Amino acid sequence: MSNQKKLLIFLGGTILTIVTLFVLVQIAGVGYFQNISILAGITLIATLGVAILTGYTGLFTIGHAGFMAMGGYLAAILVKEYHVPFILALMGGGIFAGFTSFIIGYPAFRSRLRGDYFAIATLGFAEAIRLLLNNVRAIGPIKLGGSFGYMDIPSLNVLCWEWLGSDGWNGVIVVLLFAVGTLVMTHMFVKSQYGKNCIAVCQDEVAAQMMGVDLMRTKMLALFISAFFAGVAGALMAFYYGYLTPGFFMITRSSDLLAGVVFGGMQSLIGPTITSIVLVAVPEVLRGINEYRLIAYGLFFVIVMIFRPQGLLGYVEMNFDFVRQLWRREPAKATGK
Amino acid sequence: MGIQEPTTNKILELRNLTIDFGGVRAVNDLSLSIAPGEFIGLIGPNGAGKTTVFNLITNAYQATSGDILFEGKSVRGVTPDKICRMGISRTFQNIRLFPHMTVYENVELGLHAQPHYSLFESFVRLPRASRAEREARQKAHELLEMVNLEQHANAVAGSLPYGLQRRLEIARAVAADPKILLLDEPAAGMNEDECNDLVRLIRQIHESKKFTIIMIEHHMAVVMDLCKDHRIYVLTLGSLLTYGGPAEIQSNPQVIKAYLGEKKDGRNKRVS
Numbered sequence: 001m002s003n004q005k006k007l008l009i010f011l012g013g014t015i016l017t018i019v020t021l022f023v024l025v026q027i028a029g030v031g032y033f034q035n036i037s038i039l040a041g042i043t044l045i046a047t048l049g050v051a052i053l054t055g056y057t058g059l060f061t062i063g064h065a066g067f068m069a070m071g072g073y074l075a076a077i078l079v080k081e082y083h084v085p086f087i088l089a090l091m092g093g094g095i096f097a098g099f100t101s102f103i104i105g106y107p108a109f110r111s112r113l114r115g116d117y118f119a120i121a122t123l124g125f126a127e128a129i130r131l132l133l134n135n136v137r138a139i140g141p142i143k144l145g146g147s148f149g150y151m152d153i154p155s156l157n158v159l160c161w162e163w164l165g166s167d168g169w170n171g172v173i174v175v176l177l178f179a180v181g182t183l184v185m186t187h188m189f190v191k192s193q194y195g196k197n198c199i200a201v202c203q204d205e206v207a208a209q210m211m212g213v214d215l216m217r218t219k220m221l222a223l224f225i226s227a228f229f230a231g232v233a234g235a236l237m238a239f240y241y242g243y244l245t246p247g248f249f250m251i252t253r254s255s256d257l258l259a260g261v262v263f264g265g266m267q268s269l270i271g272p273t274i275t276s277i278v279l280v281a282v283p284e285v286l287r288g289i290n291e292y293r294l295i296a297y298g299l300f301f302v303i304v305m306i307f308r309p310q311g312l313l314g315y316v317e318m319n320f321d322f323v324r325q326l327w328r329r330e331p332a333k334a335t336g337k
Numbered sequence: 338m339g340i341q342e343p344t345t346n347k348i349l350e351l352r353n354l355t356i357d358f359g360g361v362r363a364v365n366d367l368s369l370s371i372a373p374g375e376f377i378g379l380i381g382p383n384g385a386g387k388t389t390v391f392n393l394i395t396n397a398y399q400a401t402s403g404d405i406l407f408e409g410k411s412v413r414g415v416t417p418d419k420i421c422r423m424g425i426s427r428t429f430q431n432i433r434l435f436p437h438m439t440v441y442e443n444v445e446l447g448l449h450a451q452p453h454y455s456l457f458e459s460f461v462r463l464p465r466a467s468r469a470e471r472e473a474r475q476k477a478h479e480l481l482e483m484v485n486l487e488q489h490a491n492a493v494a495g496s497l498p499y500g501l502q503r504r505l506e507i508a509r510a511v512a513a514d515p516k517i518l519l520l521d522e523p524a525a526g527m528n529e530d531e532c533n534d535l536v537r538l539i540r541q542i543h544e545s546k547k548f549t550i551i552m553i554e555h556h557m558a559v560v561m562d563l564c565k566d567h568r569i570y571v572l573t574l575g576s577l578l579t580y581g582g583p584a585e586i587q588s589n590p591q592v593i594k595a596y597l598g599e600k601k602d603g604r605n606k607r608v609s
Contacts, residue, residue, distance in 0.1 A: 185460045192459035192466065193452035193473070200435050200446050207433035210395060212421035212450030212513055221456070267437065315437055 028285070034168045038156070038240050040280040041175035042233045047260040047276035048186045049229030051269055054261045055311075056190055057222040058202030060115065063104070063122025064230045064257050065249040066129040071097035071231020072238040072248075073133065073144070076153045079239070081142055090178075090235045097231025098224040100129075105223040109216055126254055133246040149245030156239045175236055182229060187269055189225065198222050199267065230257075252294065259297050263304055265311030275312065340568060340582045343372035347406070348549050349517055354393060354403035363389045365575040366403070373516070376543055377551045378564040380586075381572035382596055387553045388430055390572070391519050394551075395420050395427055407517075422451060424516035428506040428523060430553075436495030440486055440505055443494050444477040447512030477512065484508040484538060500531050504538070511542060518542070520552040524559045536562050561587070571595065 025033045046068060053059050075093030078084040084092065104125040108118055137146045144150050156171035189195045197218045200208040209215050238244050260279055264271030283290045304311065347370045354367040364386045371377055379387050392398045394405060396417050405412050412420060426447070435443055452459070453469040481487045484504040489497060494505060503523060510518055523539065524532050536559055543550055543563075554560045560569060561583040569586045571578040573595040579586070586592055 188462045189459055192462075193449040193454070193470070194456060194459050196438075196442060196446055197450065197452070199438060203435040203437055204433050206397070207429070207435065208446075208450075209417045210397070210421060210427060210429075210433075211447055211509065212418050212426070213446075214416075214418045214451075 024281075024285075031168060034172050036281055036284050037172045038175045038236075039284070040277045041172075041179040042236045042240065043256070043260070043280045044179045044273060044276050045182045045236070046230045046233035047257050047264075047272050048182050048269065049226035049233070050257045051261050051264070051272045052186060052189065052195075052198065052229075053222050053226035054258065055264075055266045055268060055272065056195065056202060057198040057219060058266075059219065059222065060119040060258065061122040061226070062119050062251065062254045062258055063124075063126035064226065065251065065253040066122070066126030067097040067101060067227040067230035068234030068237065068253065069126075069129050069133060069244075069246070069249040070100045070227075070234070072234030072244050073150065074231075075235030076150060076238040076244060077142055080153055086239070090232055093235035094228040094231035097234065098228040101223045101227035102220065105220050109219045123251065123254070126249070127251070130246045130249050133249075145245075147246060149243050149247075150238075151243045153238050153242050153244065155242040156236070171240065175240070178232070178236065182232075183269065183273060186229075190269065194218075194221065202267070255294075255297070259301070261311070263300060263312055265314035265316060268311065268313045268316050271311055271313030271316060340585070342370045342568070342580075344370075346372055348373040348408060349394070349551075350406040351390075351394075352404040352406065354390075354405065355401050356389065356393060356398055357401045363575050364393065364400075367572075367575075367577050369570060369577065369580070371517075371549060371551070373549055374547055375549055376564050376567045377549075378560045378567070378569035378583075379551060379553045379572065380555070380557075380560060380569060381578070384574075385572040386575040387572055388521055389575075391427060391521055391551075391553065394519065395425060418450065421513055421515070424514075425519065426510040426513040426515040426517075427519035428503075428510050428521055430521040430525065432499075432502050432506055434494040434502055434506060434509070436493070438494055439491050440494050440497065441474075441477055441481065441490040443505055444480050444508050444512050445473050447509040448473045448476055450513065480508045480512055483511075483541070500527060503527075503535075507538070507542070511546065511548075516549060518548045518550045520550060520554075522553050522555065524554055524556045527556075532556055532559055535559070539563060557587075 021033075024036075028036070046064060050061060050064055053061055071093035073093075074096040075089040078089040078092050079086065104121060108121045113121055133144065134147045136144050138144055156174065157168065190198070197208070197213045198221075200211070200213055201215060201218050205215060208218075234249075237248065241248075256279060257276075260276035261272045263279070264273070264275035283293045308314065349371045351367055351369050354364055355362065356364045367390065379390065381387055389398065393400050396405075396412065396415055400413060407420075407423060407425065412423070415423070435446065438446070449469075453473075454463075454466045457463075458466040478487065478490065481490055484507060486501060486505055486508065489501065494502065497505065503525075507520070507523060510520075520539070524535050527535060539550070539552075540563060542548065552560070552563065564583055567582075568580050569583060570580045571586060571589075571592050578591055578595055579589055581589070
């Protein structure tokens, strides 16, 4: 594909996105649009984490809602009970979620669980966490509320900096900043030597090990990072809703994340980015038939697996080199001849 | 160095190595010693256990009994990735590249299975990370030039023709900068011209990098050429039949018998 064509597609896509967004704002109203943006941003952060684990390292997970719960609850406790600054609480929630991933990761990788077996292990882990939260009413003086939910968490609009204004956009800006930051960081990670080790493990575990890649460390690292981002996403969710109940972290949330990666494509960040946003926006816009989305997902899963097993944008990388090449197109063409 | 096994200064020593797969004894009581810088051939009929020996040296399989000493220290029970980082890298009989990675990335992976910067630096791409990547890129391109794959650097590895994939695998194994390089049938499926190119390449690697090389190969011309001043070990049915220089091996009646079978009472008894 020529660079000009790529640029056209890129510009066309951007314009289309902006127009769609504009129309959505007109139809749905500003407040509604803000909410969807925040939800999309949060889901995107968690999905990018799952992309590292599933898309790049090849480990399927249906348990990332569990890590979201761990991060969300911890960050909420830190802010509400101990008045920790917002950013630190987010990081704390992420790191805590990352460490809880070792509980499931170490024994699973030790016993060389892979594929479906690992996915089921993560599912069991997430359900265990949810049921635990369902039944724990309080830890010492902290009233978690069990299945009634953990209430009165300071909300995003209050926590986010005053200078951003309080008309609802400040929450959007903060979440989207985090989402873009996550996208940039995950992009750098998968391009790094660590990321390439993950890809190697995904493509041929035996060859990777023979080339000196420490399987245990690489897998644990991928799991830690994906759990970290899930934790951060969970924390943002806690501050967005202002309360948390274990019901937020059902298996459907995990499968939504996995669906974003499987539809979006293996070894791609741009694919899951697009699909995760679509998968949040579409059910929200079509509220009335929201519950039927799982049926549609199942159908999509089957169709995608038959016609495009690597996902819609599988192995397609974000690449803006063509923009750079366009600037100095003459010399590039001369060498190409 | 030469036709006799070294008694001191061994880089690799196998002592009475044995492995059973259920009732099958794939390698039986194998002992051999190799000095640094040697070019060792490992030959034998199909099913003789040659690749199994490589899998034992790299600890992909755990030996039933016996011991493997690398630079005088036992490496039994050490994980394969650690073995590679200690300095034993290999190629595979059935090519095992990372098919969706580019040619360049395959080689690059061999260079940094242990990343040269911290995880944090990978996320924010500090100068040290960029510098390490730049160095890796340069080294990778040097290696690709060596195996004559420079012009395919950005191709997807799985799309390369077979012969080039073999060369790429060698480049990837060399990238790990090993002390011992294990080549498992590098010339398999190649015609004479390609074999000659390959012999030239492997000799160049041996001479410039000073690796110890152990090579499994069926092409006798390749083995005899490369192991000229060194030893060839002959395995049959998991046991060491004999070892010696190329001329010795070629004229050894036992070896001929193991490869071709023998006539006995008018019946052709196959030993493969």
